[in-house]
Amino acid sequence: MARHNLSTVVRFEFLRTLKKKSFWATTLIVPIVMGIVLGLVGFSGESTSKSVSAQQNAALSFQYLDESGLISEQLGKDSGGTLATERQGGIDAVRAGSSEAFIYIPADPARSAIEVYGEDRGMFESGIYSAVATKMLGTAVKERIGSQELTAMAAGRFSFSETMFKDGEVSGGFFAMIPPMLFLGLFYLVILFLGNQILNSTVEEKENRVTEMLLTTMNASTLIVGKILAILATGVVQMLTVAAPAVLAFMLLRGTAGIPDISLTALVPEPSAMIIGALLLAGGFILFAAALVAIGSVMPTAKDANGLFGAIVITMFVPLYAVPLIMSAPDSLVVQVFTYFPFSAPVTAMLRNGLGSLGGMEAAIVISELFVLGAVVIAVAVKLFRHGSIQYSSKVPVLAALIRRG
Structure with missing residues (x-):
């Protein structure tokens, strides 16, 4: 019965999101804007070149x-x-x-x-x-x-052919960093576009006064886990929707429209870097999604819940201010704090993974931390949702709800 309920929740939440016009509007706006920008850049570059020549x-x-x-x-x-x-x-x-x-x-x-x-x-x-x-x-x-x-x-016009070695093997150099960095872009894309939806996923039922009816047919953990899995599936759809046109445009337009003519062989990444990037993306998404669901379980209305979304977003962007330090001194205290602090860890670790400064042991620790803390926060979110499901007019007292039995 529990499995049946879980699949029902996942299917319902997934299809409900895909049927929303707002979801496709925010998803498709990225490739559309990218196409327009590339077209304008290419046209501007061509016009400038013609103007200088003329x-x-x-x-x-x-x-x-x-x-x-x-x-x-x-x-x-x-x-x-x-x-x-x-x-x-x-x-x-x-x-x-x-x-x-x-x-x-x-x-x-x-x-x-x-x-x-x-x-x-x-x-x-x-x-x-x-x-x-x-x-x-x-x-x-x-x-x-x-x-x-x-x-x-x-005039200083020289061409170079560079070959770099890492651990005795030929390294991909700068271009090999691009594929692992894509996981960072996808992480920002999914959280920024789906963050409010994740945050409001538990508030909607409370506002619509259907929480009690839902909890009579399934337990809170099934509902919360089902929502997170559905949002994860929605995120995959969103990633593919954005990535497919970008890859196709690169294949067709490289060397034109301002897109550098990069050989595809130069973009072949290290398998370990791609695996680490994928795990960091998944772990970071689970942690952030669980935290947003927990916040939504505490707040009585979507308006109240949206106020805390900015705080979550800030923690995602703080590591970007330390990019020069991450590039030049990855072993510094500040970078280490950002690497292991849960809500800055996904971004910092994905940056270091792309730059090649994240060691195997460090990657294992951060990935384990994200998945373990994600599971803990999910458990907290379930308990908060269970005790706050019928509290419509005020915030749920977090400490009281966590120490209460049942």
Whole structure:
């Protein structure tokens, strides 16, 4: 009978959530916004590139004075320039409107600023003068060096092929950190999107005055565990709904729309890191879900319960302020406290797992802590719900409910 009741609760809560328009609205908004942002970034990058290219290749009639000797007479002519006799005369010609622009190149352009004067064409179009000067000087440097390869090297344009080793084996380096870090993103996604639903899952029955009827057909532990399992299943649906479009977009658009062209082989993570990440995600979700259910069992209304949701969210974001310390000094006291304190442990441990600084023993301790404390908090939530099921007008006295028998 208990198993039948548990499956009934899980199925009912799961289907009830999936039927809510608000659930799909909040879930689908993430891939939609991501798609819009990527599209805008790609369009903006392409437009900027075209704008810079257009400015550099624009036909411009200008005067210039080169005291460095870099610009040959032919190069200046090909660029649309006319050699000026003096600096002040070139500036006055622009001011009077008889010349579109004047470019003054000092004797040592590497140390002194190149002066550009021109007619104001607005914030964006006025960049044409500096763009033409940059192209002209770049061409002059290439002619002086006499080699495109040396010019590229002088500009610091190098390509590297890096191979890193960890424990005698080739390490995936930076890209291998990305897959384990995805568990952290999924954790934030599920808690932030489903947090209020978890919090209100036990309050709704109290507000609707159906708690007594529910507890006549099943015990409180079956109801609470069933709700948590249903929310966990809902979270999986939400993760897949968000992750599938993101993976598909990466596969189809990598190298375009601002998405880096990363080889899929570079994203192959260490199996141990993925297993640890998955367990940290599951343990952290159970602990946070149980805590939210316990809070909901204490509060008389959803309005009262929502007030405490912010406190739970804060504990999730506090470790992010210590990211520089987590990266540089994972053995420091602050990082260790964040690693083992229950409500900061999931985020801190998942960060360290992705960065490769979470040892096997540390991971085992944190995972065990999350699952054990999660079970303890579930037991507490069950007792609080049982004693607060008919207390509609005020908060349940937590200490009195926990020490009371039955």
